[in-house]
Amino acid sequence: MSDHLTEEEQLENLKRLWKEYGTTVIASVVVATAGYFGWNYWQDAEQQRLENASNRYEELVTAVGSANAPQADDAEASKATVSHLSEQIKSTASDSAYAVQGAFFAAKKAVESGDLTAAEGELQWVLANADSEAMKEVARIRLARVLAAKGDFSAALNQVSSEPAAGFAAEQAEVRGDILRQNGDSAAALTAYEKALESLTGDQQQRRMVLQMKIDNTKPASSEEPSA
Template sequence: MSDHLTEEEQLENLKRLWKEYGSTVIVSVVVATGGYFGWNFWQDQQQAKAEAASDFYEQLVTTAGEGNATDEAHRATISHLAEQVKDTDKDSAYAAQAALYAAQAAVTGEDLETAKGQLNWVLENSDSPALQEIARLRLARVLASEGSYDDALSLVANQPATGFAAEQAEVRGDILRQNGDNAAALTAYQSAIEKVGTEQQQRRVVLQMKIDNLKLANSAEEPSA
Protein backbone atom coordinates (compact mmCIF):
# COMPACT_ATOMS: atom_id res chain seq x y z
CA MET A 1 0.00 0.00 0.00
CA SER A 2 2.78 2.38 0.90
CA ASP A 3 4.50 1.59 -2.41
CA HIS A 4 1.28 2.39 -4.28
CA LEU A 5 0.90 5.71 -2.45
CA THR A 6 4.50 6.55 -3.26
CA GLU A 7 3.83 5.99 -6.96
CA GLU A 8 0.73 8.19 -6.77
CA GLU A 9 2.70 10.88 -5.02
CA GLN A 10 5.39 10.66 -7.65
CA LEU A 11 2.78 10.93 -10.40
CA GLU A 12 1.23 13.98 -8.74
CA ASN A 13 4.66 15.54 -8.40
CA LEU A 14 5.33 14.97 -12.10
CA LYS A 15 1.97 16.50 -13.02
CA ARG A 16 2.68 19.50 -10.83
CA LEU A 17 6.16 19.97 -12.28
CA TRP A 18 4.84 19.67 -15.82
CA LYS A 19 2.13 22.19 -15.07
CA GLU A 20 4.66 24.64 -13.66
CA TYR A 21 7.56 24.10 -16.07
CA GLY A 22 6.17 22.22 -19.04
CA SER A 23 5.60 25.31 -21.18
CA THR A 24 9.13 26.50 -20.45
CA VAL A 25 10.53 23.15 -21.58
CA ILE A 26 8.46 23.26 -24.77
CA VAL A 27 9.61 26.82 -25.56
CA SER A 28 13.23 25.88 -24.91
CA VAL A 29 12.99 22.91 -27.24
CA VAL A 30 11.28 24.98 -29.94
CA VAL A 31 13.87 27.75 -29.66
CA ALA A 32 16.75 25.29 -29.77
CA THR A 33 15.29 23.41 -32.72
CA GLY A 34 14.38 26.62 -34.53
CA GLY A 35 17.86 27.99 -33.97
CA TYR A 36 19.43 24.83 -35.36
CA PHE A 37 17.31 24.77 -38.50
CA GLY A 38 17.55 28.56 -38.85
CA TRP A 39 21.35 28.40 -38.74
CA ASN A 40 21.40 25.62 -41.31
CA PHE A 41 19.01 27.58 -43.55
CA TRP A 42 21.21 30.69 -43.28
CA GLN A 43 24.31 28.66 -44.11
CA ASP A 44 22.58 27.12 -47.12
CA GLN A 45 21.56 30.57 -48.31
CA GLN A 46 25.10 31.91 -47.95
CA GLN A 47 26.49 28.93 -49.83
CA ALA A 48 23.96 29.40 -52.63
CA LYS A 49 24.82 33.11 -52.87
CA ALA A 50 28.54 32.38 -53.01
CA GLU A 51 28.08 29.76 -55.72
CA ALA A 52 25.86 32.05 -57.82
CA ALA A 53 28.32 34.94 -57.48
CA SER A 54 31.15 32.62 -58.48
CA ASP A 55 29.26 31.51 -61.58
CA PHE A 56 28.54 35.10 -62.67
CA TYR A 57 32.16 36.08 -61.99
CA GLU A 58 33.47 33.18 -64.07
CA GLN A 59 31.24 34.31 -66.94
CA LEU A 60 32.57 37.85 -66.56
CA VAL A 61 36.22 36.77 -66.64
CA THR A 62 35.60 34.61 -69.70
CA THR A 63 33.75 37.44 -71.45
CA ALA A 64 36.45 39.97 -70.62
CA GLY A 65 39.13 37.67 -72.00
CA GLU A 66 37.36 36.89 -75.25
CA GLY A 67 36.08 40.27 -76.42
CA ASN A 68 37.28 43.78 -77.11
CA ALA A 69 36.56 46.40 -74.46
CA THR A 70 36.48 49.11 -77.12
CA ASP A 71 33.22 47.56 -78.33
CA GLU A 72 30.23 49.12 -76.59
CA ALA A 73 28.18 45.92 -76.57
CA HIS A 74 31.08 44.02 -75.03
CA ARG A 75 31.46 46.62 -72.29
CA ALA A 76 27.73 46.48 -71.62
CA THR A 77 27.94 42.71 -71.14
CA ILE A 78 30.84 43.09 -68.70
CA SER A 79 28.96 45.79 -66.79
CA HIS A 80 25.81 43.65 -66.64
CA LEU A 81 27.70 40.61 -65.33
CA ALA A 82 29.52 42.78 -62.77
CA GLU A 83 26.17 44.05 -61.49
CA GLN A 84 24.90 40.48 -61.28
CA VAL A 85 27.85 39.53 -59.09
CA LYS A 86 27.44 42.60 -56.88
CA ASP A 87 23.69 42.12 -56.51
CA THR A 88 24.11 38.42 -55.69
CA ASP A 89 26.76 38.74 -53.00
CA LYS A 90 28.09 42.27 -52.55
CA ASP A 91 30.23 41.32 -49.55
CA SER A 92 32.28 38.73 -51.43
CA ALA A 93 35.69 39.26 -53.01
CA TYR A 94 34.04 38.31 -56.32
CA ALA A 95 31.94 41.49 -56.18
CA ALA A 96 34.90 43.83 -55.71
CA GLN A 97 36.91 42.07 -58.42
CA ALA A 98 33.95 42.23 -60.78
CA ALA A 99 33.71 45.98 -60.19
CA LEU A 100 37.41 46.32 -60.98
CA TYR A 101 36.90 44.45 -64.26
CA ALA A 102 33.97 46.71 -65.15
CA ALA A 103 36.01 49.82 -64.29
CA GLN A 104 38.88 48.66 -66.47
CA ALA A 105 36.55 48.05 -69.41
CA ALA A 106 34.98 51.47 -68.89
CA VAL A 107 38.38 53.18 -68.95
CA THR A 108 39.24 51.40 -72.19
CA GLY A 109 35.98 52.71 -73.63
CA GLU A 110 36.75 56.21 -72.27
CA ASP A 111 33.66 56.07 -70.05
CA LEU A 112 35.33 57.64 -67.06
CA GLU A 113 32.14 58.33 -65.11
CA THR A 114 31.27 54.63 -65.08
CA ALA A 115 34.84 53.77 -64.16
CA LYS A 116 34.77 56.16 -61.21
CA GLY A 117 31.46 54.72 -60.07
CA GLN A 118 32.78 51.16 -60.09
CA LEU A 119 36.01 52.09 -58.31
CA ASN A 120 34.19 54.08 -55.65
CA TRP A 121 31.88 51.10 -55.14
CA VAL A 122 34.93 48.97 -54.26
CA LEU A 123 36.17 51.61 -51.83
CA GLU A 124 32.79 51.78 -50.13
CA ASN A 125 31.92 48.07 -50.05
CA SER A 126 35.05 45.92 -50.03
CA ASP A 127 36.64 44.91 -46.73
CA SER A 128 39.85 43.80 -48.46
CA PRO A 129 42.69 46.33 -47.94
CA ALA A 130 44.44 45.05 -51.08
CA LEU A 131 41.38 45.43 -53.32
CA GLN A 132 40.63 48.82 -51.81
CA GLU A 133 44.19 49.94 -52.54
CA ILE A 134 43.98 48.76 -56.14
CA ALA A 135 40.72 50.68 -56.56
CA ARG A 136 42.20 53.78 -54.92
CA LEU A 137 45.27 53.81 -57.20
CA ARG A 138 43.18 53.26 -60.32
CA LEU A 139 40.74 55.98 -59.28
CA ALA A 140 43.68 58.35 -58.79
CA ARG A 141 44.78 57.67 -62.38
CA VAL A 142 41.26 58.26 -63.70
CA LEU A 143 40.99 61.57 -61.84
CA ALA A 144 44.39 62.65 -63.12
CA SER A 145 43.35 61.85 -66.70
CA GLU A 146 40.46 64.29 -66.17
CA GLY A 147 42.84 66.96 -64.89
CA SER A 148 41.67 66.67 -61.26
CA TYR A 149 45.24 66.53 -59.98
CA ASP A 150 44.61 67.65 -56.41
CA ASP A 151 41.88 65.04 -55.92
CA ALA A 152 44.08 62.41 -57.52
CA LEU A 153 47.06 63.24 -55.31
CA SER A 154 44.90 63.13 -52.19
CA LEU A 155 44.21 59.45 -52.91
CA VAL A 156 47.92 58.59 -52.89
CA ALA A 157 48.96 60.76 -49.96
CA ASN A 158 48.33 58.37 -47.06
CA GLN A 159 50.01 55.17 -45.91
CA PRO A 160 49.22 52.49 -48.51
CA ALA A 161 48.12 48.95 -47.82
CA THR A 162 50.87 46.42 -47.16
CA GLY A 163 52.73 45.56 -50.35
CA PHE A 164 51.63 48.64 -52.30
CA ALA A 165 54.23 51.23 -51.26
CA ALA A 166 56.16 51.07 -54.55
CA GLU A 167 53.04 51.14 -56.70
CA GLN A 168 51.60 54.08 -54.79
CA ALA A 169 54.82 56.07 -55.17
CA GLU A 170 54.87 55.31 -58.91
CA VAL A 171 51.27 56.45 -59.36
CA ARG A 172 52.03 59.61 -57.41
CA GLY A 173 55.02 60.21 -59.71
CA ASP A 174 52.88 59.73 -62.82
CA ILE A 175 50.29 62.22 -61.56
CA LEU A 176 52.93 64.81 -60.63
CA ARG A 177 54.57 64.41 -64.05
CA GLN A 178 51.20 64.88 -65.77
CA ASN A 179 50.72 68.05 -63.72
CA GLY A 180 54.11 69.37 -64.82
CA ASP A 181 55.92 68.99 -61.49
CA ASN A 182 58.91 67.05 -62.80
CA ALA A 183 61.11 67.56 -59.75
CA ALA A 184 58.52 66.11 -57.39
CA ALA A 185 57.74 63.34 -59.88
CA LEU A 186 61.41 62.38 -59.98
CA THR A 187 61.50 62.15 -56.19
CA ALA A 188 58.41 59.93 -56.23
CA TYR A 189 59.90 57.61 -58.87
CA GLN A 190 63.14 57.31 -56.92
CA SER A 191 61.13 56.42 -53.83
CA ALA A 192 59.22 53.82 -55.83
CA ILE A 193 62.30 52.10 -57.23
CA GLU A 194 63.79 51.87 -53.74
CA LYS A 195 60.67 50.01 -52.59
CA VAL A 196 60.40 47.57 -55.48
CA GLY A 197 61.40 44.01 -54.62
CA THR A 198 64.53 42.60 -56.25
CA GLU A 199 62.43 39.92 -57.94
CA GLN A 200 60.39 42.55 -59.81
CA GLN A 201 62.97 43.29 -62.46
CA GLN A 202 60.49 44.45 -65.09
CA ARG A 203 59.02 47.01 -62.69
CA ARG A 204 62.52 48.25 -61.90
CA VAL A 205 63.31 48.63 -65.60
CA VAL A 206 60.15 50.66 -66.22
CA LEU A 207 60.78 52.90 -63.21
CA GLN A 208 64.39 53.45 -64.23
CA MET A 209 63.23 54.51 -67.68
CA LYS A 210 60.85 57.03 -66.11
CA ILE A 211 63.65 58.34 -63.90
CA ASP A 212 66.09 58.65 -66.81
CA ASN A 213 63.53 60.41 -69.01
CA LEU A 214 62.77 62.93 -66.28
CA LYS A 215 66.45 63.58 -65.66
CA LEU A 216 66.91 64.27 -69.36
CA ALA A 217 63.87 66.56 -69.36
CA ASN A 218 65.13 68.44 -66.31
CA SER A 219 68.58 68.82 -67.88
CA ALA A 220 67.07 70.21 -71.08
CA GLU A 221 65.08 72.74 -69.06
CA GLU A 222 68.13 74.00 -67.15
CA PRO A 223 69.64 77.17 -68.66
CA SER A 224 73.07 76.74 -70.17
CA ALA A 225 76.00 78.48 -68.50
Protein backbone atom coordinates (compact mmCIF):
# COMPACT_ATOMS: atom_id res chain seq x y z
CA MET A 1 0.00 0.00 0.00
CA SER A 2 2.88 2.31 0.93
CA ASP A 3 4.56 1.71 -2.44
CA HIS A 4 1.30 2.37 -4.29
CA LEU A 5 0.82 5.70 -2.49
CA THR A 6 4.37 6.66 -3.31
CA GLU A 7 3.71 6.09 -7.02
CA GLU A 8 0.60 8.25 -6.80
CA GLU A 9 2.55 10.95 -5.08
CA GLN A 10 5.21 10.79 -7.76
CA LEU A 11 2.53 11.02 -10.44
CA GLU A 12 1.00 14.05 -8.73
CA ASN A 13 4.40 15.64 -8.54
CA LEU A 14 4.92 15.06 -12.26
CA LYS A 15 1.53 16.57 -13.05
CA ARG A 16 2.32 19.59 -10.88
CA LEU A 17 5.73 20.06 -12.51
CA TRP A 18 4.24 19.74 -16.00
CA LYS A 19 1.58 22.31 -15.14
CA GLU A 20 4.24 24.71 -13.87
CA TYR A 21 6.98 24.12 -16.42
CA GLY A 22 5.40 22.26 -19.33
CA THR A 23 4.80 25.42 -21.40
CA THR A 24 8.38 26.53 -20.84
CA VAL A 25 9.73 23.15 -21.90
CA ILE A 26 7.63 23.14 -25.07
CA ALA A 27 8.68 26.72 -25.86
CA SER A 28 12.33 25.81 -25.37
CA VAL A 29 12.01 22.84 -27.69
CA VAL A 30 10.27 24.98 -30.31
CA VAL A 31 12.95 27.69 -30.08
CA ALA A 32 15.77 25.13 -30.27
CA THR A 33 14.17 23.40 -33.25
CA ALA A 34 13.50 26.67 -35.04
CA GLY A 35 17.08 27.78 -34.38
CA TYR A 36 18.47 24.54 -35.78
CA PHE A 37 16.43 24.68 -38.98
CA GLY A 38 16.95 28.46 -39.24
CA TRP A 39 20.72 28.03 -39.03
CA ASN A 40 20.70 25.31 -41.65
CA TYR A 41 18.52 27.45 -43.92
CA TRP A 42 20.86 30.42 -43.49
CA GLN A 43 23.90 28.27 -44.26
CA ASP A 44 22.25 26.90 -47.41
CA ALA A 45 21.23 30.39 -48.51
CA GLU A 46 24.72 31.75 -47.82
CA GLN A 47 26.33 28.96 -49.79
CA GLN A 48 23.98 29.56 -52.70
CA ARG A 49 24.67 33.31 -52.58
CA LEU A 50 28.43 32.80 -52.77
CA GLU A 51 28.09 30.17 -55.49
CA ASN A 52 26.06 32.63 -57.57
CA ALA A 53 28.72 35.30 -57.01
CA SER A 54 31.42 32.81 -58.03
CA ASN A 55 29.54 31.96 -61.22
CA ARG A 56 29.13 35.64 -62.13
CA TYR A 57 32.81 36.20 -61.41
CA GLU A 58 33.81 33.37 -63.75
CA GLU A 59 31.66 34.96 -66.45
CA LEU A 60 33.35 38.29 -65.79
CA VAL A 61 36.85 36.80 -66.07
CA THR A 62 35.81 35.12 -69.32
CA ALA A 63 34.46 38.42 -70.62
CA VAL A 64 37.71 40.19 -69.74
CA GLY A 65 39.72 37.45 -71.46
CA SER A 66 37.58 37.68 -74.58
CA ALA A 67 37.92 41.45 -74.61
CA ASN A 68 41.70 41.15 -74.55
CA ALA A 69 41.71 38.78 -77.53
CA PRO A 70 42.96 40.23 -80.83
CA GLN A 71 39.57 39.88 -82.51
CA ALA A 72 37.75 41.88 -79.87
CA ASP A 73 37.39 45.46 -81.11
CA ASP A 74 34.22 46.71 -79.40
CA ALA A 75 35.70 48.24 -76.24
CA GLU A 76 32.47 49.93 -75.20
CA ALA A 77 30.44 46.73 -75.34
CA SER A 78 33.16 44.92 -73.43
CA LYS A 79 33.17 47.59 -70.74
CA ALA A 80 29.38 47.37 -70.45
CA THR A 81 29.47 43.59 -70.05
CA VAL A 82 32.16 43.67 -67.38
CA SER A 83 30.41 46.52 -65.56
CA HIS A 84 27.07 44.68 -65.64
CA LEU A 85 28.53 41.49 -64.21
CA SER A 86 30.43 43.44 -61.57
CA GLU A 87 27.23 45.19 -60.48
CA GLN A 88 25.43 41.85 -60.24
CA ILE A 89 28.09 40.54 -57.87
CA LYS A 90 28.02 43.73 -55.79
CA SER A 91 24.24 43.62 -55.44
CA THR A 92 24.20 40.09 -54.03
CA ALA A 93 27.64 39.58 -52.45
CA SER A 94 29.15 42.98 -51.72
CA ASP A 95 31.03 41.50 -48.76
CA SER A 96 32.90 38.97 -50.89
CA ALA A 97 36.31 39.02 -52.55
CA TYR A 98 34.49 38.40 -55.85
CA ALA A 99 32.87 41.84 -55.61
CA VAL A 100 36.18 43.59 -54.93
CA GLN A 101 37.97 41.85 -57.79
CA GLY A 102 35.00 42.51 -60.06
CA ALA A 103 35.19 46.22 -59.25
CA PHE A 104 38.91 46.23 -60.10
CA PHE A 105 38.18 44.59 -63.45
CA ALA A 106 35.39 47.08 -64.15
CA ALA A 107 37.70 49.99 -63.28
CA LYS A 108 40.38 48.65 -65.62
CA LYS A 109 37.94 48.33 -68.52
CA ALA A 110 36.60 51.81 -67.83
CA VAL A 111 40.12 53.27 -68.01
CA GLU A 112 40.81 51.41 -71.25
CA SER A 113 37.65 52.84 -72.78
CA GLY A 114 38.45 56.35 -71.55
CA ASP A 115 35.68 56.55 -68.95
CA LEU A 116 37.70 57.87 -66.02
CA THR A 117 34.61 58.84 -64.05
CA ALA A 118 33.33 55.26 -64.09
CA ALA A 119 36.79 54.00 -63.10
CA GLU A 120 36.86 56.44 -60.20
CA GLY A 121 33.46 55.20 -59.02
CA GLU A 122 34.55 51.55 -59.06
CA LEU A 123 37.70 52.28 -57.08
CA GLN A 124 35.81 54.40 -54.56
CA TRP A 125 33.47 51.44 -54.09
CA VAL A 126 36.43 49.20 -53.26
CA LEU A 127 37.67 51.72 -50.69
CA ALA A 128 34.24 51.79 -49.06
CA ASN A 129 33.60 48.04 -49.07
CA ALA A 130 36.84 46.04 -49.06
CA ASP A 131 37.84 44.37 -45.79
CA SER A 132 41.48 43.88 -46.76
CA GLU A 133 43.86 46.79 -46.15
CA ALA A 134 45.99 45.53 -49.03
CA MET A 135 43.04 45.75 -51.43
CA LYS A 136 42.24 49.24 -50.16
CA GLU A 137 45.84 50.30 -50.75
CA VAL A 138 45.73 48.96 -54.30
CA ALA A 139 42.51 50.90 -54.84
CA ARG A 140 44.04 54.12 -53.48
CA ILE A 141 47.08 53.82 -55.72
CA ARG A 142 44.98 53.15 -58.82
CA LEU A 143 42.53 55.89 -57.87
CA ALA A 144 45.42 58.33 -57.54
CA ARG A 145 46.46 57.60 -61.13
CA VAL A 146 42.88 57.98 -62.36
CA LEU A 147 42.46 61.32 -60.58
CA ALA A 148 45.78 62.54 -61.97
CA ALA A 149 44.65 61.54 -65.46
CA LYS A 150 41.55 63.68 -64.87
CA GLY A 151 43.81 66.60 -63.91
CA ASP A 152 42.82 66.62 -60.24
CA PHE A 153 46.35 66.50 -58.87
CA SER A 154 45.46 67.63 -55.36
CA ALA A 155 42.95 64.81 -54.89
CA ALA A 156 45.37 62.37 -56.51
CA LEU A 157 48.16 63.26 -54.09
CA ASN A 158 45.78 62.92 -51.14
CA GLN A 159 45.34 59.26 -52.04
CA VAL A 160 49.07 58.56 -51.76
CA SER A 161 50.10 60.82 -48.89
CA SER A 162 49.05 58.81 -45.83
CA GLU A 163 50.96 55.93 -44.23
CA PRO A 164 50.81 53.04 -46.72
CA ALA A 165 49.74 49.50 -45.90
CA ALA A 166 52.56 47.07 -45.22
CA GLY A 167 54.50 46.22 -48.37
CA PHE A 168 53.27 49.22 -50.40
CA ALA A 169 55.76 51.94 -49.40
CA ALA A 170 57.79 51.75 -52.60
CA GLU A 171 54.80 51.61 -54.92
CA GLN A 172 53.04 54.47 -53.15
CA ALA A 173 56.14 56.68 -53.30
CA GLU A 174 56.66 55.91 -56.98
CA VAL A 175 53.09 56.83 -57.87
CA ARG A 176 53.39 60.01 -55.82
CA GLY A 177 56.54 60.83 -57.78
CA ASP A 178 54.76 60.22 -61.09
CA ILE A 179 51.91 62.55 -60.10
CA LEU A 180 54.25 65.28 -58.83
CA ARG A 181 56.29 65.12 -62.01
CA GLN A 182 53.13 65.20 -64.12
CA ASN A 183 52.09 68.31 -62.18
CA GLY A 184 55.43 69.98 -62.84
CA ASP A 185 57.03 69.63 -59.40
CA SER A 186 60.26 67.90 -60.40
CA ALA A 187 62.07 68.51 -57.10
CA ALA A 188 59.34 66.84 -55.03
CA ALA A 189 59.04 64.08 -57.63
CA LEU A 190 62.76 63.36 -57.35
CA THR A 191 62.46 63.04 -53.56
CA ALA A 192 59.55 60.65 -53.96
CA TYR A 193 61.41 58.50 -56.48
CA GLU A 194 64.45 58.31 -54.21
CA LYS A 195 62.20 57.25 -51.31
CA ALA A 196 60.63 54.59 -53.53
CA LEU A 197 64.06 53.24 -54.44
CA GLU A 198 65.10 53.14 -50.78
CA SER A 199 61.87 51.34 -49.85
CA LEU A 200 62.33 48.47 -52.28
CA THR A 201 62.95 45.13 -50.62
CA GLY A 202 64.09 41.78 -51.92
CA ASP A 203 65.20 40.96 -55.44
CA GLN A 204 63.38 43.55 -57.56
CA GLN A 205 66.14 44.40 -60.01
CA GLN A 206 63.81 45.44 -62.81
CA ARG A 207 61.93 47.87 -60.58
CA ARG A 208 65.22 49.27 -59.30
CA MET A 209 66.28 49.94 -62.87
CA VAL A 210 62.98 51.67 -63.67
CA LEU A 211 63.14 53.84 -60.56
CA GLN A 212 66.76 54.75 -61.21
CA MET A 213 65.83 55.75 -64.74
CA LYS A 214 63.03 57.95 -63.39
CA ILE A 215 65.46 59.52 -60.92
CA ASP A 216 68.02 60.22 -63.65
CA ASN A 217 65.37 61.71 -65.94
CA THR A 218 64.02 63.93 -63.16
CA LYS A 219 67.32 65.33 -61.93
CA PRO A 220 68.12 68.86 -63.08
CA ALA A 221 70.39 68.87 -66.11
CA SER A 222 73.09 70.77 -64.22
CA SER A 223 73.34 68.04 -61.58
CA GLU A 224 74.28 65.50 -64.24
CA GLU A 225 77.18 67.56 -65.63
CA PRO A 226 80.62 66.76 -64.25
CA SER A 227 82.16 69.50 -62.17
CA ALA A 228 85.10 71.40 -63.72
